Amino acid sequence: MEKSNPYQVAISQVRNVGRILGLDEGMIEILTKPKREFTVNFPVKMDDGSIKVFTGYRVQHSIARGPCKGGVRYHPGVTLDEVRALSMWMTWKCATVGLPFGGAKGGVICDPKKMSKGELERMTRRFTTEIAPIIGPHEDILAPDVYTDAQTMAWIMDTYSMGAGYSVPGVVTGKPIHLGGSEGREEATSRGVMYCIREAMNVNDIDPQRSTVAIQGFGNVGKNAARLLKDELGARIVAVSDSSGGVHDPAGLDLEALEAHKKATGSVKGFKGARDITNEEVLELECTVLVPAALEGVIDAGNAGKIKARIVAEGANGPTSPEADRILFERGITLVPDILCNAGGVTVSYFEWVQDLQYLFWSAGEIKNRLNQIMTYAFAKVYATARSRNVDMRTAAYILAVQEVVKATKERGIYP
DSSP states (O other), X not given: OOOOOHHHHHHXXXXXXXXXXXXXXXXXXXXXXXSEEEEEEEEEEOTTSOEEEEEEEEEEOOOTTSSEEEEEEEETTOXXXXXXHHHHHHHHHHHHTTOSOEEEEEEEEOOGGGSOHHHHHHHHHHHHHHHGGGOBTTTEEEEEOTTOOHHHHHHHHHHHHHHHTSOOGGGBSSOOGGGTOOTTOTTHHHHHHXXXXXXXXXXXXXXXXXXXXXXXXXXXXXHHHHHHHHHHHOOXXXXXXXXXXXXXXXXXXXHHHHHHHHHHHSSSTTOTTSEEEOHHHHHTSSOSEEEEOSOSSOXXXXXXXXXXXXXXXXXXXXXXXXXXXXXXXXXXXXXXXXXXXXXXXXXXXXXXXHHHHHTOOOOHHHHHHHHXXXXXXXXXXXXXXXXXXXXXXXXXXXXXXHHHXXXXXXXXXXXX
């Protein structure tokens, strides 16, 4: 399966909406070109005493609606175009759910699975120092992403704070709670996915307790989404996969036992009582809801016609190509797009940032209620736009998001 260039996909999505909204070429250029791109090459001392030079990126797409916000990923496949696309999607994601942020994204080309904790810490601290001039609680707030976590954020916050001379918890979100992190942050993206699936089932007259779910990706998002869909909606999880492959059981998977199996063996494959399947097969299973929660570009023109789910809920960023969007829409499949579906993570990140700035923290119950309100309202707005304009939900979300950014850009004007 040939992967499309994510940045070209992101540009084509904006151009599509630009045509619908009648935007001029100058505005489309503003929307599709990142405000700032920072590439750094930096040395790190490895455990064996050798020196390795890593390449990292921080791309800031827009500051029209507020400071930049976005994750940092550690992965061998990180590219500048991928980071550009992800930063742009973050802008639309924040605008879709009404957060006062623009999008950013960062990444370091590395294989964290082959690095020790000490090597990861030294690399993280050096990368933070390299990008320190362009980040900050009022400039650009970092967050976890692929193969980064609360510990990574603690290192970034500490490194940035050492430079400032005092603690600056608001420079990152997704921190440990005792360092200014927020309740509910770890499951926030998955909880947002669950709320969106609940709303999508509602508009499609689907009984959650009679529904089946297949999830591609069993990292933080996929694992927590599986648990929440089962525990809070009563859905049956029939398949999950990780980077090595997947497992399928039409009767429903025992998630606790599956987690224990993955912890013991490093993979979901070989789980007792389930059939081993490939990541590609997970996408094409008979199910009510499909949750692609792994990497970009997994649903394309080649397999979109084979998807049997009634609802596709994008837990990952950019898992569906524009051609696949069209095919799924024509087949009557409800696709809840990434910029809405997985916006729970950035929404609770926003809550964390607000709490850090005012040094006043909310309970887990308050976080859930606020997130539920925002996600439910955003879904209703996007769904209503899709129906009134007779477009797919991604196009509807983009229409709403791009309108917000265009409005802010025009009202601010062009400096000087």
